[in-house]
Amino acid sequence: MVELLVAMVVSSIVAAAAYGSYSLIKNQYDKVIEVSEMHGTGRSVLDLMSRDIRQTGYHDYCLGHLSQPIRIQSLAGALTEMITIQYDDGPALNNNCAVQQPNVDRMRISYYACDRPGALACPPTGPYNLYRTKEVLIGSTWSSTQGSCASGGRQAPCYSGPNSALIADGVDDLQFTYDVGSGYVVDISMIRRSDKEYGSTAKPFPRKSGRHYLDSRTEGKGLGKQDRYLRDEFFSTVILRNLAATDLTQVPIFNAIEETLSFGGGCGGANQKLYAFNADGSNTIGKLCCGSRTEINCLATATALANAFNKHLRVLNIPYTQGKVVALGGVGPDAKIQVQARKANGGWQTKDFFPQR
Amino acid sequence: MAKLTARGRVESGSLQQSGFTLIEGVMAIAIVGISFVAVFGLVSIADRSLQNTIEKERMKMQARQIVETVAADLQGQCDYTGSWVAAGGGVQCPPFDKKAMPVQQRMARWCQRMEDGLTTSRGDQRTVRVRPLTGGQPCSASNASQRVIEVVLKANGGRAQVVMKQVVYVSP
Numbered sequence: 054m055v056e057l058l059v060a061m062v063v064s065s066i067v068a069a070a071a072y073g074s075y076s077l078i079k080n081q082y083d084k085v086i087e088v089s090e091m092h093g094t095g096r097s098v099l100d101l102m103s104r105d106i107r108q109t110g111y112h113d114y115c116l117g118h119l120s121q122p123i124r125i126q127s128l129a130g131a132l133t134e135m136i137t138i139q140y141d142d143g144p145a146l147n148n149n150c151a152v153q154q155p156n157v158d159r160m161r162i163s164y165y166a167c168d169r170p171g172a173l174a175c176p177p178t179g180p181y182n183l184y185r186t187k188e189v190l191i192g193s194t195w196s197s198t199q200g201s202c203a204s205g206g207r208q209a210p211c212y213s214g215p216n217s218a219l220i221a222d223g224v225d226d227l228q229f230t231y232d233v234g235s236g237y238v239v240d241i242s243m244i245r246r247s248d249k250e251y252g253s254t255a256k257p258f259p260r261k262s263g264r265h266y267l268d269s270r271t272e273g274k275g276l277g278k279q280d281r282y283l284r285d286e287f288f289s290t291v292i293l294r295n296l297a298a299t300d301l302t303q304v305p306i307f308n309a310i311e312e313t314l315s316f317g318g319g320c321g322g323a324n325q326k327l328y329a330f331n332a333d334g335s336n337t338i339g340k341l342c343c344g345s346r347t348e349i350n351c352l353a354t355a356t357a358l359a360n361a362f363n364k365h366l367r368v369l370n371i372p373y374t375q376g377k378v379v380a381l382g383g384v385g386p387d388a389k390i391q392v393q394a395r396k397a398n399g400g401w402q403t404k405d406f407f408p409q410r
Numbered sequence: 411m412a413k414l415t416a417r418g419r420v421e422s423g424s425l426q427q428s429g430f431t432l433i434e435g436v437m438a439i440a441i442v443g444i445s446f447v448a449v450f451g452l453v454s455i456a457d458r459s460l461q462n463t464i465e466k467e468r469m470k471m472q473a474r475q476i477v478e479t480v481a482a483d484l485q486g487q488c489d490y491t492g493s494w495v496a497a498g499g500g501v502q503c504p505p506f507d508k509k510a511m512p513v514q515q516r517m518a519r520w521c522q523r524m525e526d527g528l529t530t531s532r533g534d535q536r537t538v539r540v541r542p543l544t545g546g547q548p549c550s551a552s553n554a555s556q557r558v559i560e561v562v563l564k565a566n567g568g569r570a571q572v573v574m575k576q577v578v579y580v581s582p
Contacts, residue, residue, distance in 0.1 A: 056429065063442065070446055074453040081460040088464050092471050238483055240516075259526045285468070286523065290479035 080251065087247045087283060091223075095245050095287040098183060098221045103291045105162050105185075106239055108140040110295035113157045116141055116191060122296060123239075125229045128167060131175035135165035136229045136239070139190070140295070159191040166227040166243075170217030179225040180246055189213035223248060225284065237293040242286060250281035258284045466570045468527050473561040473574040476520055476538060480559045481578045486513040487540055487557065488549035494521045494536040501530050528565040535564035535571070543577060555580060 110122040124137045143157030166181035175181065192213055223246050230240040244258075430438070480490045490513060494501050503521035507514065517538075524536060540549045543556035557578050564571040 067442070070449065074449060077453055078456055078460075081457055085460050085463050085467075088467055092467060096471070096474075240479075259522075261526050285471070285527075287471075288475050288479070290482040292482045292484065 083249075084251050084283070087249065087251070088285075091245055091247060091283065091285055092287075094221055095243065095285065099241060099243065099287050099289045101185070101220065102136075102164050102241055103289055105140075105164075106136065106138055106241070106291045107294070108142075109138040109293045111140040112295075113141040113143060113159075116157060116159055119159075123231065123293065125231055128165060128172075129174040130177055131167065131181070132177070133166045133175065133179075133181065133227045134229050135163055135173075137161060137163040157191075158189050161188045161190050162186070164220075164227070166224040170219075171215060180223045181225070181227075182219055183221040183224045183227065183243075184217050185220050186215045186217040187213075188215050221245065237296045239291045239293060240288065241291065242288045244284055244286050247283040251283055252281050255279050255281055462566065462570055465528055465565055466572065469524075469563045469565060469570060469572045470574075472520070472524055472527075473563055473572045476561050477559050477574055477576045479516060480538065480540060481576055483513070484580055487559075487578075487580070489513045490517065490538050490559075491540050491549060492517060492538055495534060500532065501525060501534055501536055524563065524565075530565070531567040533564065533568040534566075535562055535568070537562045 110119060112119050119139045119141075121137075122139050125134055126137075127134050139159065139161050141157055141159050163186040164183065165186075166179070166183050167175035168181055170182075170184045170186060224243060225246050226242075226244040228242045230242075231238075480487060483490075494503055494517075501521070501524075503525055504514070504518045506518040506522065520538075521536060528534075537560075539558075539560045539562075541558055541560070542549060543558050549557060557580060559576045559578060561574045562571070563573075
Protein backbone atom coordinates (compact mmCIF):
# COMPACT_ATOMS: atom_id res chain seq x y z
CA MET A 54 0.00 0.00 0.00
CA VAL A 55 2.80 2.39 0.95
CA GLU A 56 4.69 1.64 -2.27
CA LEU A 57 1.52 2.20 -4.24
CA LEU A 58 0.95 5.57 -2.58
CA VAL A 59 4.57 6.60 -3.17
CA ALA A 60 4.32 5.52 -6.80
CA MET A 61 1.09 7.52 -7.20
CA VAL A 62 2.59 10.62 -5.61
CA VAL A 63 5.69 10.42 -7.82
CA SER A 64 3.55 9.83 -10.89
CA SER A 65 1.32 12.76 -9.98
CA ILE A 66 4.34 15.02 -9.60
CA VAL A 67 5.66 13.88 -12.96
CA ALA A 68 2.26 14.37 -14.60
CA ALA A 69 1.84 17.81 -13.00
CA ALA A 70 5.29 18.87 -14.16
CA ALA A 71 4.62 17.56 -17.67
CA TYR A 72 1.30 19.38 -17.80
CA GLY A 73 2.89 22.54 -16.45
CA SER A 74 5.55 22.42 -19.16
CA TYR A 75 2.98 21.70 -21.83
CA SER A 76 0.78 24.50 -20.61
CA LEU A 77 3.69 26.97 -20.57
CA ILE A 78 4.81 26.03 -24.06
CA LYS A 79 1.26 26.04 -25.40
CA ASN A 80 0.63 29.45 -23.91
CA GLN A 81 3.77 30.82 -25.52
CA TYR A 82 2.94 29.13 -28.80
CA ASP A 83 -0.58 30.60 -28.75
CA LYS A 84 0.99 33.97 -28.00
CA VAL A 85 3.27 33.68 -31.05
CA ILE A 86 0.30 32.75 -33.23
CA GLU A 87 -1.74 35.63 -31.82
CA VAL A 88 1.08 38.18 -32.31
CA SER A 89 1.57 36.92 -35.84
CA GLU A 90 -2.16 37.18 -36.56
CA MET A 91 -2.32 40.65 -35.02
CA HIS A 92 0.56 41.84 -37.15
CA GLY A 93 -0.78 40.22 -40.30
CA THR A 94 -4.24 41.71 -39.91
CA GLY A 95 -2.88 45.06 -38.76
CA ARG A 96 -0.67 45.36 -41.82
CA SER A 97 -3.46 44.29 -44.18
CA VAL A 98 -5.76 46.92 -42.70
CA LEU A 99 -3.11 49.61 -42.98
CA ASP A 100 -2.39 48.60 -46.57
CA LEU A 101 -6.08 48.87 -47.39
CA MET A 102 -6.30 52.32 -45.80
CA SER A 103 -3.08 53.45 -47.46
CA ARG A 104 -4.31 52.44 -50.92
CA ASP A 105 -7.45 54.54 -50.53
CA ILE A 106 -5.76 57.50 -48.87
CA ARG A 107 -3.08 57.57 -51.56
CA GLN A 108 -5.81 58.24 -54.16
CA THR A 109 -7.08 61.30 -52.26
CA GLY A 110 -7.72 64.28 -54.48
CA TYR A 111 -7.56 62.53 -57.85
CA HIS A 112 -10.31 64.05 -59.94
CA ASP A 113 -11.64 63.42 -63.38
CA TYR A 114 -11.25 66.28 -65.82
CA CYS A 115 -14.97 66.43 -66.62
CA LEU A 116 -16.19 66.05 -63.06
CA GLY A 117 -14.05 69.00 -61.94
CA HIS A 118 -12.41 69.66 -58.57
CA LEU A 119 -13.34 67.90 -55.38
CA SER A 120 -15.01 70.09 -52.83
CA GLN A 121 -13.24 68.59 -49.83
CA PRO A 122 -10.66 65.96 -50.72
CA ILE A 123 -9.61 65.17 -47.13
CA ARG A 124 -11.11 65.69 -43.73
CA ILE A 125 -10.03 64.40 -40.32
CA GLN A 126 -12.35 64.73 -37.36
CA SER A 127 -12.56 63.43 -33.81
CA LEU A 128 -15.42 61.15 -32.90
CA ALA A 129 -17.34 62.53 -29.95
CA GLY A 130 -16.68 60.78 -26.68
CA ALA A 131 -14.18 58.31 -28.06
CA LEU A 132 -11.03 60.34 -28.80
CA THR A 133 -10.51 58.23 -31.89
CA GLU A 134 -10.55 59.88 -35.28
CA MET A 135 -12.25 59.50 -38.61
CA ILE A 136 -10.65 60.24 -41.94
CA THR A 137 -12.85 61.01 -44.92
CA ILE A 138 -11.32 61.23 -48.34
CA GLN A 139 -12.63 61.79 -51.83
CA TYR A 140 -11.37 60.70 -55.22
CA ASP A 141 -12.66 59.79 -58.65
CA ASP A 142 -12.41 56.16 -59.55
CA GLY A 143 -12.36 55.41 -63.24
CA PRO A 144 -10.36 55.34 -66.49
CA ALA A 145 -7.80 57.92 -67.59
CA LEU A 146 -8.66 61.56 -68.16
CA ASN A 147 -10.67 62.57 -71.17
CA ASN A 148 -10.76 66.26 -71.96
CA ASN A 149 -13.75 65.98 -74.26
CA CYS A 150 -16.54 66.36 -71.77
CA ALA A 151 -19.21 66.06 -74.43
CA VAL A 152 -18.40 62.37 -74.55
CA GLN A 153 -19.91 60.49 -71.68
CA GLN A 154 -17.63 58.62 -69.36
CA PRO A 155 -19.95 56.14 -67.76
CA ASN A 156 -17.23 54.41 -65.79
CA VAL A 157 -16.14 57.22 -63.48
CA ASP A 158 -17.40 57.24 -59.89
CA ARG A 159 -16.76 60.05 -57.44
CA MET A 160 -16.15 58.26 -54.19
CA ARG A 161 -16.22 59.42 -50.60
CA ILE A 162 -14.60 56.93 -48.25
CA SER A 163 -14.33 57.07 -44.47
CA TYR A 164 -12.30 55.00 -42.03
CA TYR A 165 -13.16 55.12 -38.34
CA ALA A 166 -13.08 53.03 -35.18
CA CYS A 167 -16.36 52.85 -33.32
CA ASP A 168 -18.75 50.32 -31.84
CA ARG A 169 -21.16 50.61 -34.78
CA PRO A 170 -21.07 51.87 -38.35
CA GLY A 171 -22.09 55.38 -39.26
CA ALA A 172 -21.92 56.85 -35.76
CA LEU A 173 -20.22 60.12 -34.94
CA ALA A 174 -20.29 59.45 -31.18
CA CYS A 175 -18.75 56.32 -29.73
CA PRO A 176 -18.04 54.80 -26.27
CA PRO A 177 -15.10 56.38 -24.42
CA THR A 178 -12.94 53.24 -24.47
CA GLY A 179 -12.38 50.36 -26.82
CA PRO A 180 -12.12 47.85 -28.20
CA TYR A 181 -13.81 49.23 -31.27
CA ASN A 182 -14.55 47.85 -34.68
CA LEU A 183 -12.83 49.44 -37.65
CA TYR A 184 -15.25 50.36 -40.42
CA ARG A 185 -14.86 51.53 -43.98
CA THR A 186 -17.82 53.47 -45.29
CA LYS A 187 -18.08 54.09 -49.01
CA GLU A 188 -20.43 56.51 -50.73
CA VAL A 189 -20.66 57.15 -54.43
CA LEU A 190 -21.33 60.87 -54.67
CA ILE A 191 -21.57 60.95 -58.44
CA GLY A 192 -22.02 57.53 -59.92
CA SER A 193 -21.47 56.12 -63.36
CA THR A 194 -25.10 55.04 -63.36
CA TRP A 195 -27.93 57.50 -63.20
CA SER A 196 -30.76 58.26 -60.88
CA SER A 197 -32.38 61.39 -59.61
CA THR A 198 -33.17 59.75 -56.28
CA GLN A 199 -30.64 59.18 -53.56
CA GLY A 200 -29.83 55.57 -52.95
CA SER A 201 -31.42 54.21 -56.08
CA CYS A 202 -28.97 54.50 -58.93
CA ALA A 203 -30.32 52.95 -62.06
CA SER A 204 -28.38 51.76 -65.08
CA GLY A 205 -27.73 54.19 -67.87
CA GLY A 206 -25.47 57.11 -68.70
CA ARG A 207 -24.05 59.31 -65.96
CA GLN A 208 -26.08 62.35 -65.08
CA ALA A 209 -25.10 63.80 -61.77
CA PRO A 210 -26.04 63.49 -59.06
CA CYS A 211 -26.28 59.78 -58.59
CA TYR A 212 -25.76 59.06 -54.92
CA SER A 213 -25.39 55.54 -53.63
CA GLY A 214 -25.88 56.12 -49.91
CA PRO A 215 -23.34 55.01 -47.29
CA ASN A 216 -22.24 51.43 -47.49
CA SER A 217 -20.26 50.31 -44.43
CA ALA A 218 -18.04 47.27 -44.09
CA LEU A 219 -16.35 45.87 -41.02
CA ILE A 220 -12.60 45.79 -41.63
CA ALA A 221 -11.14 44.70 -38.29
CA ASP A 222 -12.03 44.31 -34.64
CA GLY A 223 -10.08 44.76 -31.42
CA VAL A 224 -9.02 48.32 -32.30
CA ASP A 225 -8.25 50.40 -29.23
CA ASP A 226 -7.29 53.58 -30.99
CA LEU A 227 -7.04 55.11 -34.44
CA GLN A 228 -5.37 58.45 -35.09
CA PHE A 229 -4.44 60.40 -38.20
CA THR A 230 -2.03 63.27 -38.60
CA TYR A 231 -2.10 65.36 -41.74
CA ASP A 232 1.08 67.28 -42.30
CA VAL A 233 0.83 69.71 -45.18
CA GLY A 234 4.17 71.35 -44.59
CA SER A 235 6.40 68.35 -45.07
CA GLY A 236 4.89 67.31 -48.33
CA TYR A 237 1.25 66.34 -48.01
CA VAL A 238 1.66 63.22 -45.95
CA VAL A 239 -0.81 61.48 -43.67
CA ASP A 240 0.45 59.51 -40.69
CA ILE A 241 -1.83 56.66 -39.68
CA SER A 242 -1.53 55.17 -36.21
CA MET A 243 -3.65 52.25 -35.04
CA ILE A 244 -3.48 50.32 -31.76
CA ARG A 245 -4.90 46.82 -31.89
CA ARG A 246 -5.22 44.29 -29.11
CA SER A 247 -5.35 40.51 -28.94
CA ASP A 248 -8.55 38.48 -28.75
CA LYS A 249 -7.56 36.79 -25.51
CA GLU A 250 -5.69 37.74 -22.36
CA TYR A 251 -2.23 36.28 -21.79
CA GLY A 252 0.00 35.88 -18.75
CA SER A 253 -0.94 36.23 -15.13
CA THR A 254 -0.28 39.90 -14.42
CA ALA A 255 -1.78 43.05 -15.88
CA LYS A 256 0.72 44.97 -17.95
CA PRO A 257 0.64 48.60 -18.97
CA PHE A 258 0.70 49.86 -22.52
CA PRO A 259 3.17 51.34 -23.35
CA ARG A 260 5.02 48.52 -21.64
CA LYS A 261 7.72 50.67 -20.07
CA SER A 262 7.10 53.83 -18.12
CA GLY A 263 8.31 57.13 -19.43
CA ARG A 264 7.60 56.27 -23.06
CA HIS A 265 5.80 59.00 -24.91
CA TYR A 266 5.68 57.62 -28.39
CA LEU A 267 1.93 57.33 -28.49
CA ASP A 268 -0.43 60.07 -29.43
CA SER A 269 -1.11 62.29 -26.44
CA ARG A 270 -4.80 61.44 -26.50
CA THR A 271 -4.03 57.72 -26.50
CA GLU A 272 -1.66 58.16 -23.58
CA GLY A 273 -4.38 59.96 -21.69
CA LYS A 274 -6.68 56.98 -22.00
CA GLY A 275 -4.27 54.75 -20.07
CA LEU A 276 -4.65 51.81 -22.41
CA GLY A 277 -3.96 48.44 -20.85
CA LYS A 278 -3.55 49.65 -17.32
CA GLN A 279 -5.47 46.81 -15.78
CA ASP A 280 -5.60 44.08 -18.34
CA ARG A 281 -3.51 41.28 -19.79
CA TYR A 282 -4.20 41.79 -23.48
CA LEU A 283 -1.35 41.97 -25.95
CA ARG A 284 -1.22 45.25 -27.82
CA ASP A 285 0.77 46.67 -30.66
CA GLU A 286 0.81 49.91 -32.51
CA PHE A 287 0.71 49.92 -36.29
CA PHE A 288 1.74 52.99 -38.18
CA SER A 289 2.24 54.03 -41.74
CA THR A 290 2.75 57.18 -43.73
CA VAL A 291 1.06 57.95 -47.03
CA ILE A 292 1.91 60.73 -49.44
CA LEU A 293 -1.07 62.46 -51.03
CA ARG A 294 0.49 62.82 -54.44
CA ASN A 295 -2.65 64.18 -56.08
CA LEU A 296 -3.03 67.02 -53.62
CA ALA A 297 0.65 67.89 -53.85
CA ALA A 298 0.46 67.90 -57.63
CA THR A 299 -2.68 70.04 -57.55
CA ASP A 300 -1.02 72.70 -55.47
CA LEU A 301 2.19 72.61 -57.44
CA THR A 302 0.39 73.31 -60.69
CA GLN A 303 -2.32 75.67 -59.53
CA VAL A 304 -1.37 77.49 -56.37
CA PRO A 305 2.37 77.12 -55.85
CA ILE A 306 2.41 77.95 -52.18
CA PHE A 307 3.26 74.86 -50.24
CA ASN A 308 5.58 73.27 -52.72
CA ALA A 309 8.94 74.30 -51.35
CA ILE A 310 10.59 74.32 -47.98
CA GLU A 311 13.68 75.94 -46.49
CA GLU A 312 12.69 79.29 -47.90
CA THR A 313 12.47 82.63 -46.23
CA LEU A 314 9.06 83.21 -44.77
CA SER A 315 7.11 86.29 -44.09
CA PHE A 316 4.12 86.58 -41.86
CA GLY A 317 3.37 90.14 -40.99
CA GLY A 318 7.01 90.70 -40.12
CA GLY A 319 7.03 87.63 -37.86
CA CYS A 320 9.70 85.39 -39.33
CA GLY A 321 12.86 86.47 -41.00
CA GLY A 322 16.28 85.30 -42.03
CA ALA A 323 17.44 82.42 -44.16
CA ASN A 324 15.85 79.03 -43.63
CA GLN A 325 13.20 80.41 -41.34
CA LYS A 326 9.72 79.07 -41.61
CA LEU A 327 6.39 79.70 -39.98
CA TYR A 328 4.88 77.11 -37.71
CA ALA A 329 1.36 77.02 -36.38
CA PHE A 330 0.77 75.09 -33.19
CA ASN A 331 -2.39 74.34 -31.35
CA ALA A 332 -3.77 72.08 -28.65
CA ASP A 333 -1.53 69.15 -29.52
CA GLY A 334 1.56 71.24 -28.98
CA SER A 335 1.07 71.37 -25.18
CA ASN A 336 3.05 74.41 -24.09
CA THR A 337 2.85 75.96 -27.51
CA ILE A 338 -0.87 76.44 -27.41
CA GLY A 339 -1.89 79.53 -29.24
CA LYS A 340 1.43 80.32 -30.79
CA LEU A 341 2.83 81.05 -34.13
CA CYS A 342 6.46 80.07 -34.25
CA CYS A 343 9.36 80.85 -36.49
CA GLY A 344 12.28 78.54 -36.87
CA SER A 345 14.49 76.27 -38.88
CA ARG A 346 14.47 72.54 -39.29
CA THR A 347 16.26 71.94 -36.02
CA GLU A 348 15.07 74.73 -33.78
CA ILE A 349 11.76 76.41 -33.33
CA ASN A 350 11.44 79.74 -31.63
CA CYS A 351 7.94 80.61 -30.51
CA LEU A 352 7.76 84.34 -30.19
CA ALA A 353 4.67 85.52 -31.96
CA THR A 354 1.34 84.53 -30.54
CA ALA A 355 -2.04 84.33 -32.16
CA THR A 356 -4.68 82.79 -29.96
CA ALA A 357 -7.30 82.93 -32.64
CA LEU A 358 -5.18 80.85 -34.96
CA ALA A 359 -4.41 78.32 -32.27
CA ASN A 360 -8.04 77.93 -31.41
CA ALA A 361 -8.98 77.67 -34.99
CA PHE A 362 -6.50 75.13 -36.23
CA ASN A 363 -6.71 71.60 -35.11
CA LYS A 364 -3.60 69.63 -34.42
CA HIS A 365 -3.22 68.15 -37.84
CA LEU A 366 -1.90 71.28 -39.45
CA ARG A 367 1.32 71.41 -37.54
CA VAL A 368 3.64 73.05 -39.98
CA LEU A 369 3.06 75.69 -42.58
CA ASN A 370 5.77 76.27 -45.12
CA ILE A 371 5.19 79.24 -47.31
CA PRO A 372 7.93 80.46 -49.64
CA TYR A 373 7.98 84.22 -49.52
CA THR A 374 8.62 84.58 -53.21
CA GLN A 375 5.52 82.59 -54.06
CA GLY A 376 2.99 83.38 -51.42
CA LYS A 377 2.20 85.29 -48.29
CA VAL A 378 -0.37 85.11 -45.54
CA VAL A 379 -2.72 88.04 -45.73
CA ALA A 380 -5.27 87.13 -43.08
CA LEU A 381 -6.05 84.50 -40.52
CA GLY A 382 -8.66 84.01 -37.94
CA GLY A 383 -11.93 82.45 -37.03
CA VAL A 384 -12.73 79.75 -34.55
CA GLY A 385 -13.83 76.17 -35.12
CA PRO A 386 -15.63 75.72 -38.43
CA ASP A 387 -14.97 79.32 -39.43
CA ALA A 388 -11.21 79.05 -39.10
CA LYS A 389 -9.16 79.88 -42.13
CA ILE A 390 -5.90 81.21 -43.39
CA GLN A 391 -6.06 83.47 -46.39
CA VAL A 392 -2.99 83.55 -48.54
CA GLN A 393 -2.00 85.29 -51.70
CA ALA A 394 -0.10 83.28 -54.25
CA ARG A 395 1.86 84.68 -57.14
CA LYS A 396 0.40 83.55 -60.44
CA ALA A 397 2.59 82.21 -63.21
CA ASN A 398 1.74 85.12 -65.49
CA GLY A 399 2.22 87.74 -62.78
CA GLY A 400 -0.09 89.25 -60.21
CA TRP A 401 -1.49 87.67 -57.09
CA GLN A 402 -4.24 85.19 -56.52
CA THR A 403 -6.04 84.96 -53.20
CA LYS A 404 -6.95 81.61 -51.75
CA ASP A 405 -8.44 80.50 -48.45
CA PHE A 406 -7.10 77.45 -46.67
CA PHE A 407 -9.36 75.56 -44.32
CA PRO A 408 -7.28 73.15 -42.30
CA GLN A 409 -8.76 69.75 -41.68
CA ARG A 410 -12.44 70.33 -41.80
CA MET B 411 12.87 -10.22 15.97
CA ALA B 412 13.26 -8.55 12.65
CA LYS B 413 16.71 -8.04 11.16
CA LEU B 414 18.10 -6.40 8.05
CA THR B 415 19.91 -8.77 5.74
CA ALA B 416 22.81 -7.91 3.44
CA ARG B 417 20.34 -7.56 0.50
CA GLY B 418 18.17 -5.26 2.44
CA ARG B 419 15.27 -7.52 2.95
CA VAL B 420 13.62 -7.54 6.30
CA GLU B 421 13.29 -10.87 7.75
CA SER B 422 10.83 -11.29 10.55
CA GLY B 423 10.55 -14.83 11.65
CA SER B 424 9.37 -16.90 8.77
CA LEU B 425 7.72 -13.88 7.00
CA GLN B 426 9.98 -12.14 4.46
CA GLN B 427 9.09 -8.55 3.30
CA SER B 428 10.70 -7.22 0.15
CA GLY B 429 10.95 -3.41 -0.71
CA PHE B 430 13.35 -0.60 -1.70
CA THR B 431 16.48 0.16 0.19
CA LEU B 432 17.24 3.78 1.07
CA ILE B 433 19.96 3.87 -1.59
CA GLU B 434 17.58 2.65 -4.26
CA GLY B 435 15.02 5.23 -3.20
CA VAL B 436 17.55 8.05 -3.24
CA MET B 437 18.81 6.95 -6.65
CA ALA B 438 15.29 6.79 -8.04
CA ILE B 439 14.53 10.28 -6.74
CA ALA B 440 17.84 11.56 -8.13
CA ILE B 441 17.03 10.12 -11.57
CA VAL B 442 13.55 11.66 -11.53
CA GLY B 443 15.09 14.95 -10.36
CA ILE B 444 17.66 14.92 -13.15
CA SER B 445 14.97 14.26 -15.73
CA PHE B 446 12.94 17.13 -14.30
CA VAL B 447 15.91 19.44 -14.57
CA ALA B 448 16.47 18.30 -18.17
CA VAL B 449 12.81 18.76 -19.08
CA PHE B 450 12.66 22.19 -17.45
CA GLY B 451 15.85 23.11 -19.24
CA LEU B 452 14.21 22.24 -22.54
CA VAL B 453 11.07 24.12 -21.59
CA SER B 454 13.13 27.14 -20.72
CA ILE B 455 14.99 26.95 -24.04
CA ALA B 456 11.73 26.57 -25.95
CA ASP B 457 10.20 29.47 -24.03
CA ARG B 458 13.18 31.71 -24.79
CA SER B 459 13.10 30.66 -28.41
CA LEU B 460 9.42 31.55 -28.72
CA GLN B 461 10.08 34.86 -26.98
CA ASN B 462 12.82 35.58 -29.53
CA THR B 463 10.38 34.73 -32.31
CA ILE B 464 7.91 37.29 -30.97
CA GLU B 465 10.70 39.85 -30.66
CA LYS B 466 11.87 39.22 -34.21
CA GLU B 467 8.33 39.44 -35.54
CA ARG B 468 7.97 42.79 -33.79
CA MET B 469 11.30 44.01 -35.19
CA LYS B 470 10.31 43.04 -38.72
CA MET B 471 7.11 45.00 -38.39
CA GLN B 472 8.94 48.03 -36.97
CA ALA B 473 11.51 47.94 -39.77
CA ARG B 474 8.87 47.66 -42.46
CA GLN B 475 6.88 50.54 -41.03
CA ILE B 476 9.98 52.72 -40.76
CA VAL B 477 10.92 52.02 -44.38
CA GLU B 478 7.36 52.81 -45.49
CA THR B 479 7.34 56.14 -43.70
CA VAL B 480 10.77 57.21 -44.92
CA ALA B 481 9.84 56.24 -48.48
CA ALA B 482 6.65 58.33 -48.28
CA ASP B 483 8.24 61.45 -46.80
CA LEU B 484 10.10 62.72 -49.86
CA GLN B 485 10.63 66.20 -48.42
CA GLY B 486 12.48 65.13 -45.30
CA GLN B 487 13.92 61.85 -46.57
CA CYS B 488 17.61 62.67 -46.19
CA ASP B 489 17.11 63.77 -42.58
CA TYR B 490 16.17 60.29 -41.42
CA THR B 491 19.76 59.04 -41.38
CA GLY B 492 20.75 58.36 -37.79
CA SER B 493 21.52 55.85 -35.07
CA TRP B 494 20.25 55.59 -31.53
CA VAL B 495 23.13 53.51 -30.20
CA ALA B 496 25.53 55.49 -28.04
CA ALA B 497 29.32 55.01 -28.02
CA GLY B 498 29.13 52.69 -24.99
CA GLY B 499 26.81 50.28 -26.80
CA GLY B 500 23.56 51.20 -25.06
CA VAL B 501 20.50 52.60 -26.79
CA GLN B 502 19.67 56.21 -26.01
CA CYS B 503 16.37 57.52 -27.30
CA PRO B 504 15.97 61.25 -27.83
CA PRO B 505 13.13 62.74 -25.79
CA PHE B 506 9.89 63.16 -27.66
CA ASP B 507 9.39 66.86 -28.24
CA LYS B 508 6.00 67.99 -29.42
CA LYS B 509 7.53 71.18 -30.79
CA ALA B 510 10.05 69.34 -32.94
CA MET B 511 9.82 68.86 -36.69
CA PRO B 512 7.95 65.79 -37.94
CA VAL B 513 11.20 64.00 -38.83
CA GLN B 514 12.62 64.41 -35.32
CA GLN B 515 9.31 63.40 -33.77
CA ARG B 516 9.15 60.24 -35.83
CA MET B 517 12.75 59.30 -35.04
CA ALA B 518 12.10 59.74 -31.31
CA ARG B 519 8.88 57.76 -31.50
CA TRP B 520 10.46 54.87 -33.41
CA CYS B 521 13.28 54.58 -30.90
CA GLN B 522 10.91 54.63 -27.93
CA ARG B 523 8.61 52.10 -29.55
CA MET B 524 11.50 49.70 -30.03
CA GLU B 525 12.79 50.20 -26.53
CA ASP B 526 9.30 49.48 -25.30
CA GLY B 527 8.93 46.17 -27.07
CA LEU B 528 12.43 44.75 -27.34
CA THR B 529 15.02 43.43 -24.92
CA THR B 530 17.87 45.89 -24.75
CA SER B 531 21.45 44.85 -24.11
CA ARG B 532 24.95 45.67 -25.23
CA GLY B 533 25.60 44.97 -28.89
CA ASP B 534 22.19 46.16 -30.03
CA GLN B 535 21.88 48.23 -33.15
CA ARG B 536 19.14 50.64 -34.19
CA THR B 537 20.13 52.39 -37.38
CA VAL B 538 18.31 54.15 -40.20
CA ARG B 539 20.31 55.24 -43.20
CA VAL B 540 19.29 56.98 -46.41
CA ARG B 541 21.90 57.23 -49.15
CA PRO B 542 22.09 57.66 -52.93
CA LEU B 543 22.04 54.37 -54.82
CA THR B 544 25.29 55.21 -56.59
CA GLY B 545 28.29 57.26 -55.52
CA GLY B 546 29.61 57.95 -52.08
CA GLN B 547 27.99 61.32 -51.54
CA PRO B 548 25.71 61.79 -48.56
CA CYS B 549 22.01 62.08 -49.25
CA SER B 550 20.87 65.53 -50.31
CA ALA B 551 17.88 67.01 -52.09
CA SER B 552 19.76 67.44 -55.36
CA ASN B 553 22.22 64.61 -55.75
CA ALA B 554 20.31 61.46 -56.57
CA SER B 555 17.31 60.16 -58.42
CA GLN B 556 17.46 56.81 -56.66
CA ARG B 557 17.98 56.39 -52.95
CA VAL B 558 18.42 53.39 -50.72
CA ILE B 559 16.61 53.31 -47.41
CA GLU B 560 18.30 50.91 -45.02
CA VAL B 561 17.06 49.90 -41.59
CA VAL B 562 19.22 47.68 -39.36
CA LEU B 563 17.79 46.50 -36.06
CA LYS B 564 19.60 44.21 -33.67
CA ALA B 565 18.14 43.28 -30.30
CA ASN B 566 18.95 40.97 -27.46
CA GLY B 567 22.67 41.50 -27.82
CA GLY B 568 22.59 40.89 -31.56
CA ARG B 569 20.93 37.47 -31.34
CA ALA B 570 17.86 38.80 -33.16
CA GLN B 571 18.47 41.00 -36.13
CA VAL B 572 16.56 42.45 -39.06
CA VAL B 573 18.05 44.22 -42.06
CA MET B 574 15.62 45.79 -44.48
CA LYS B 575 16.38 47.84 -47.58
CA GLN B 576 14.28 49.58 -50.18
CA VAL B 577 15.17 51.60 -53.25
CA VAL B 578 13.03 54.69 -53.87
CA TYR B 579 12.89 56.86 -56.97
CA VAL B 580 12.91 60.60 -56.45
CA SER B 581 13.18 63.58 -58.75
CA PRO B 582 16.44 65.43 -58.08
